[in-house]
Amino acid sequence: MALFDRFKKSTTHADPSQATESSRPGQPPASPSDQGGGLIARFRQGLKKTSDLLNTDIRDLFKREGQLVDDQLLDKLFAILVKTDMGGGPASEIRDRIQNDFRGRVVHMDEVLETVKAVLRDLMKQDCQPIAVAQTGTTVILVVGVNGSVKTTSIAKLAYRFTSQGKHVVLGAADTFRAAAVQQLSIWAERIGAEIVTGKSGSDPASVAHRAVAQALERQADFCIIDTAGRLQTQVNLMQQLEKVRRVVANLIPEAPHEVLLVLDATAGQNGLSQAQGFSEAAGCTGIVLAKLDGTAKGGVIVPIRTRFQLPVKFIGLGERAEDLAVFDSAKFVDAMFGEQQESDS
Ligand SMILES: Nc1nc2c(ncn2[C@@H]2O[C@H](COP(=O)(O)OP(=O)(O)O)[C@@H](O)[C@H]2O)c(=O)[nH]1
Ligand SMILES: [Mg+2]
Numbered sequence: 001m002a003l004f005d006r007f008k009k010s011t012t013h014a015d016p017s018q019a020t021e022s023s024r025p026g027q028p029p030a031s032p033s034d035q036g037g038g039l040i041a042r043f044r045q046g047l048k049k050t051s052d053l054l055n056t057d058i059r060d061l062f063k064r065e066g067q068l069v070d071d072q073l074l075d076k077l078f079a080i081l082v083k084t085d086m087g088g089g090p091a092s093e094i095r096d097r098i099q100n101d102f103r104g105r106v107v108h109m110d111e112v113l114e115t116v117k118a119v120l121r122d123l124m125k126q127d128c129q130p131i132a133v134a135q136t137g138t139t140v141i142l143v144v145g146v147n148g149s150v151k152t153t154s155i156a157k158l159a160y161r162f163t164s165q166g167k168h169v170v171l172g173a174a175d176t177f178r179a180a181a182v183q184q185l186s187i188w189a190e191r192i193g194a195e196i197v198t199g200k201s202g203s204d205p206a207s208v209a210h211r212a213v214a215q216a217l218e219r220q221a222d223f224c225i226i227d228t229a230g231r232l233q234t235q236v237n238l239m240q241q242l243e244k245v246r247r248v249v250a251n252l253i254p255e256a257p258h259e260v261l262l263v264l265d266a267t268a269g270q271n272g273l274s275q276a277q278g279f280s281e282a283a284g285c286t287g288i289v290l291a292k293l294d295g296t297a298k299g300g301v302i303v304p305i306r307t308r309f310q311l312p313v314k315f316i317g318l319g320e321r322a323e324d325l326a327v328f329d330s331a332k333f334v335d336a337m338f339g340e341q342q343e344s345d346s
Helices: 003-011 032-046 048-061 071-083 088-102 109-124 151-164 179-192 205-218 236-252 269-283 299-308 330-337
Strands: 139-144 169-174 195-197 223-228 259-265 287-291 313-317 325-327
Touching: 032 048, 048 071, 048 109, 048 299, 048 330, 071 088, 088 109, 088 299, 109 299, 109 330, 139 151, 139 205, 139 236, 151 169, 151 179, 151 223, 151 259, 151 287, 151 313, 151 325, 169 179, 169 205, 179 195, 195 205, 205 223, 205 236, 223 236, 236 269, 259 269, 269 299, 287 299, 299 313, 299 330
Parallel strands: 139 223, 139 259, 169 195, 169 223, 259 287, 287 313
Antiparallel strands: 313 325
16 A cells, blocks of 8 residues: 555544543644744743742842842742752752852842853753754654653644644654554644554554654655653663664664654653653653643753753743744743743744
8 A cells, every 4th residue: 555545544533523631632723923922921921930939039038229148148049049940959059159259248139130040041051953854855753751741742833833834744653552642643633734644552653653754755744753652761661662663763764863852741840850861861862842831830940951861952832732832942041030021932
């Protein structure tokens, strides 16, 4: 059977009305033209908890005429910083910098805030392209993570980003572990105008990945994005399965996958991060998508993610709609952590 016919056949069972509540994608995407404003508002809203802490609480520490920087003030500042979920290490680093620069002096709050921001910018600095694209032909992106880390929704958002730029996208539904996962991605594919390759529930994910990349090549697609089931690095069989997915993809395109994106749930807490850290090392990840930065999580959580995972954060997820994905820009992010206006979004 021709690959494209197989594609048509494999997608015929995607019936949005059959979606379970938990697998139902959000509202249909807004038009690309109204992405900017909504996204900027969501970005600021998502970081509101953090900016309230940093601005209001630090402001409360200082009198109008300035404040003596002594041990007591440094301890209070440290406590505020830790509340943003940035972690003890980065908070200590900021405390030390303030101590070195200002201890024993009466300083104005703005000076202190500038130093806090400068240290955060240094900690989060990264130098990378949003996505490493193939020089020619199809770029393959493998998306991995622990259970429920928002992989499938992040794939939909990423695919929507590409289709709205006029790119041709093929999705590979290689999470064959749960039937609902395939259905969830199929519904998204239809809404965002991407092709999808699926397999039967329980079938070999590597075979779905292989067919997806083959179809992308045949159709000269710009991107092939492959979904995978959630797993931990301690699950030896599942890690081997992921290795097989990588192998079959590389058989078709030697440089592929061009990106292995680790999706993290910003609300997962320390335990979730530790699990994902081991996983990211075992799975050879190249970048992070940090999902659910839409108000539940405190934005400071990105600081330990930048410092603990030796990986760039490529995108941040700001909600459940297809357009709720922004390219991560560390300088803009630091400004937004302090509630400062974002002028433009990429
Ligand atoms: N709060 C919030 N929830 C999200 C966001 N993106 C996805 N979700 C929800 O998170 C849950 C898990 O997402 P899913 O993509 O299925 O995760 P997967 O199991 O890793 O593929 C679903 O109920 C989604 O609707 C987001 O940006 N913010
Ligand atoms: Mg999924």
